[in-house]
Amino acid sequence: MAENHAMTPHALAHHFDSLDQQREAGTLGMWVFLITEIMFFGGLFLTYILYRSKFPHEFVAGSHALDIRLGAFNTAVLIGSSLTMALAVYYSQVGSRRLLVTYLTLTMLLGLVFLGVKGIEYTEKFEHHHFPGADFQWEDPAQAPALDGNPGAGKVDGRHVEMFYWIYFAMTGLHALHMIIGAGLIAVLIVLAVRGRFTAEYHMPVEITGLYWHFVDIVWIFLFPLLYLIGRHE
Amino acid sequence: MIPKQPRTHYLNISYGFKSWLFTTDHKRIGLLYLVSITLFFFVGGAFATIIRLELATPQGDLVQAETYNKLFTMHGVMMIFFFLIPAVPAVLGNFLIPLMIGAKDVAFPRLNLLSWYIFNLGALFTIYAVVSGGVDTGWTFYTPYSTTYSNTHVLATGVGIFITGFSSILTGLNFIVTIHMMRAPGMNWFRLPLFVWAHYATSLIQVLGTPVIAITVLLLAFERVVRIGIFDPALGGDPVLFQHLFWFYSHPAVYIMVLPAMGVVSELVAAFTRKSIFGYDLVAFASIAIAVFGFLVWGHHLFVSGQSVYAGMIFSFLSYAVAIPSAVKVFNWTATLYKGSVSYQTPMLYAFGFIGLFTIGGLTGLFLAAMGLDIHLTDTYFVVAHFHYIMVGGTIMAYLGGLHYWWPKISGRMYPEGWAKLGALIVFVGFNLTFFPQFLLGYMGMPRRYHAYPEEFQVLNVMSSAGASILAVGYILPMVYLIWSMRYGPIASSNPWPATGLEWQTSSPPPTENFEEIPVVTWEAYEFAGQE
Numbered sequence: 001m002a003e004n005h006a007m008t009p010h011a012l013a014h015h016f017d018s019l020d021q022q023r024e025a026g027t028l029g030m031w032v033f034l035i036t037e038i039m040f041f042g043g044l045f046l047t048y049i050l051y052r053s054k055f056p057h058e059f060v061a062g063s064h065a066l067d068i069r070l071g072a073f074n075t076a077v078l079i080g081s082s083l084t085m086a087l088a089v090y091y092s093q094v095g096s097r098r099l100l101v102t103y104l105t106l107t108m109l110l111g112l113v114f115l116g117v118k119g120i121e122y123t124e125k126f127e128h129h130h131f132p133g134a135d136f137q138w139e140d141p142a143q144a145p146a147l148d149g150n151p152g153a154g155k156v157d158g159r160h161v162e163m164f165y166w167i168y169f170a171m172t173g174l175h176a177l178h179m180i181i182g183a184g185l186i187a188v189l190i191v192l193a194v195r196g197r198f199t200a201e202y203h204m205p206v207e208i209t210g211l212y213w214h215f216v217d218i219v220w221i222f223l224f225p226l227l228y229l230i231g232r233h234e
Numbered sequence: 235m236i237p238k239q240p241r242t243h244y245l246n247i248s249y250g251f252k253s254w255l256f257t258t259d260h261k262r263i264g265l266l267y268l269v270s271i272t273l274f275f276f277v278g279g280a281f282a283t284i285i286r287l288e289l290a291t292p293q294g295d296l297v298q299a300e301t302y303n304k305l306f307t308m309h310g311v312m313m314i315f316f317f318l319i320p321a322v323p324a325v326l327g328n329f330l331i332p333l334m335i336g337a338k339d340v341a342f343p344r345l346n347l348l349s350w351y352i353f354n355l356g357a358l359f360t361i362y363a364v365v366s367g368g369v370d371t372g373w374t375f376y377t378p379y380s381t382t383y384s385n386t387h388v389l390a391t392g393v394g395i396f397i398t399g400f401s402s403i404l405t406g407l408n409f410i411v412t413i414h415m416m417r418a419p420g421m422n423w424f425r426l427p428l429f430v431w432a433h434y435a436t437s438l439i440q441v442l443g444t445p446v447i448a449i450t451v452l453l454l455a456f457e458r459v460v461r462i463g464i465f466d467p468a469l470g471g472d473p474v475l476f477q478h479l480f481w482f483y484s485h486p487a488v489y490i491m492v493l494p495a496m497g498v499v500s501e502l503v504a505a506f507t508r509k510s511i512f513g514y515d516l517v518a519f520a521s522i523a524i525a526v527f528g529f530l531v532w533g534h535h536l537f538v539s540g541q542s543v544y545a546g547m548i549f550s551f552l553s554y555a556v557a558i559p560s561a562v563k564v565f566n567w568t569a570t571l572y573k574g575s576v577s578y579q580t581p582m583l584y585a586f587g588f589i590g591l592f593t594i595g596g597l598t599g600l601f602l603a604a605m606g607l608d609i610h611l612t613d614t615y616f617v618v619a620h621f622h623y624i625m626v627g628g629t630i631m632a633y634l635g636g637l638h639y640w641w642p643k644i645s646g647r648m649y650p651e652g653w654a655k656l657g658a659l660i661v662f663v664g665f666n667l668t669f670f671p672q673f674l675l676g677y678m679g680m681p682r683r684y685h686a687y688p689e690e691f692q693v694l695n696v697m698s699s700a701g702a703s704i705l706a707v708g709y710i711l712p713m714v715y716l717i718w719s720m721r722y723g724p725i726a727s728s729n730p731w732p733a734t735g736l737e738w739q740t741s742s743p744p745p746t747e748n749f750e751e752i753p754v755v756t757w758e759a760y761e762f763a764g765q766e
Contacts, residue, residue: 013343032441035441042449054472162469
């Protein structure tokens with residue numbers, strides 16, 4: 001977007017023939033990037049699967065200590081933000097600057113709500129010494145803690161609950177980092193949209209940021225059941 | 235007629251540091267990479283030199299065991315992450331892919347420049363690790379040694395590799411989108427040069443594999459800093475998980491190194507036999523097959539790591555399966571030679587070198603894919619010799635061949651043919667003298683990664699060290715005459731060989747926008763008939 005062009009100022013880069021080609025390239029680039037993201041999170045999902053099957057009781061115990069209401073609330077918030085993002089993309093396509101700005105702002109606010117709630121959850125974990133590391137404590141009043149690191153039925157080894165929390169913090173932390181980046185990208189889009197940089201012909205940045213935002217939502221759609229729901233009934 | 239250079243081209247359109255450091259021209263970025271990786275190659279080579287000096291005698295007399303551990307680690311890290319992986323794609327790929335497909339640039343030129351900065355930032359961390367005392371885990375960073383016991387600069391090296399990984403990801407992403415979206419009119423997929431196919435396959439691996447090493451290194455760093463226990467058996471973790479994650483990237487990474495090299499060889503063989511590559515479609519799909527199968531064979535690095543024997547059998551079988559597309563390529567290059575008008579110019583000498591050495595490296599890979607034999611050969615010099623035949627005998631041969639072949643396009647000048655032929659010969663002789671004895675050493679049971687060894691191994695080790703010094707001459711020589719030729723070499727015509735391919739239809743060196751007019755392609759790849 002560096003070069004000027006007679007028809008659409010600032011929009012068409014010098015090495016593309018048409019805005020269509022440029023948009024398709026940008027979209028494909030974002031899809032490929034999202035595939036790399038899947039592989040990046042994939043390493044953590046593999047770790048989760050391995051240790052979940054190795055320490056099922058500890059994972060259930062750790063999962064029980066998470067606040068399912070806050071988790072569910074955040075899930076709803078994110079799904080809502082996906083809707084507003086989709087609407088923002090739609091209004092960028094039809095060229096409505098006012099509604100584009102409105103829905104982008106809503107999306108960013110919902111993202112910030114999610115991060116705020118996540119912050120509350122994290123604070124609670126710190127206070128209960130459930131953040132892994134030297135301060136980590138696990139007391140299960142119903143069951144005597146196992147001593148030998150060999151989890152039998154009903155026995156829960158605190159060190160392996162700590163493992164659950166490592167994975168919890170790694171996965172949700174990495175997800176939250178992506179949310180922060182996403183919120184920053186949307187903030188830039190809002191500024192550009194207010195300045196009238198997007199038109200019905202040129203709105204590729206809104207589209208590809210939308211793709212990114214939906215991807216981050218989908219990651220959470222997997223994280224929520226894996227971390228909060230599975231084995232809850234046990 | 236003496237060829238004339240165009241009045242303005244990408245090299246002389248602007249001058250000064252700024253015009254290079256802020257360029258978005260893929261050709262200039264390719265040259266920036268050329269400078270970076272050449273530097274890192276000689277750093278890695280310096281470590282290799284000390285290693286071979288130490289191994290000239292059975293006693294550990296030049297360096298101590300701890301120093302030696304650092305030397306082979308830093309040699310591996312430098313050569314693999316900072317030379318071999320970017321060598322062909324980031325230099326030749328960057329320079330050539332837009333030219334070959336008839337585009338003005340890659341799809342994301344600024345991202346392309348960013349990837350060069352990211353690459354150097356990662357290198358900076360690694361260089362910091364090197365100069366502040368080094369790292370001694372081996373380039374494989376196996377846990378729990380790397381997480382718990384090593385008190386060297388694992389963290390800085392890990393951060394360096396993590397960062398550099400993103401430059402590899404961005405390059406792959408850029409190439410995939412470029413090849414999909416930027417082809418000139420008429421340039422359909424089956425008219426693409428095989429070099430482009432090979433880079434497409436490579437990019438798939440970079441995009442799918444590199445994120446996994448990124449998250450693995452991240453976990454390793456956390457584990458090292460705060461003992462999260464994911465790889466620590468004392469905390470319920472599993473050190474073998476690291477090996478799985480590591481090799482899930484690092485085995486395909488071997489194909490990141492060798493696939494683009496195969497692409498180079500396809501171009502060279504076509505150009506210097508003046509024939510279309512025999513079985514173009516097969517060679518193209520073999521690249522994709524190698525990329526796909528390459529992801530399914532990592533377990534052959536874990537035959538002795540307590541992996542289940544059934545998993546081992548499957549991985550062994552799949553590792554044999556990868557040999558098929560690799561062999562398809564070798565057979566097709568060889569078949570292309572048949573009744574071709576072969577000319578023995580320097581690039582072709584390197585191509586011959588590649589085919590022979592890659593075949594030896596590949597076949598000895600099958601020895602290691604056999605579970606029974608692998609137990610005898612694991613962690614011996616046989617393994618060292620095997621992967622050097624692939625990476626040095628394969629990748630570097632092809633890289634040098636490609637550099638000579640496209641040098642007229644890059645610099646606008648011809649290199650001195652006589653010196654270049656001598657250089658190719660020295661590299662070939664030096665390489666074989668260095669690494670062939672290592673097959674024998676490994677088979678006789680000499681383990682890798684030791685700075686001292688029993689006396690009966692000395693003769694072969696001295697041969698290897700002698701070969702390494704010849705090899706070093708072979709690598710320095712091209713650097714000298716290529717730099718010389720930039721000023722004093724004869725002016726190159728736009729198509730000196732002459733060869734097919736769009737890159738030869740524009741001037742040497744090309745203008746910044748590559749073509750005066752975007753070409754319309756109406757012919758197949760390697761259509762020599764009717765060219766003259």
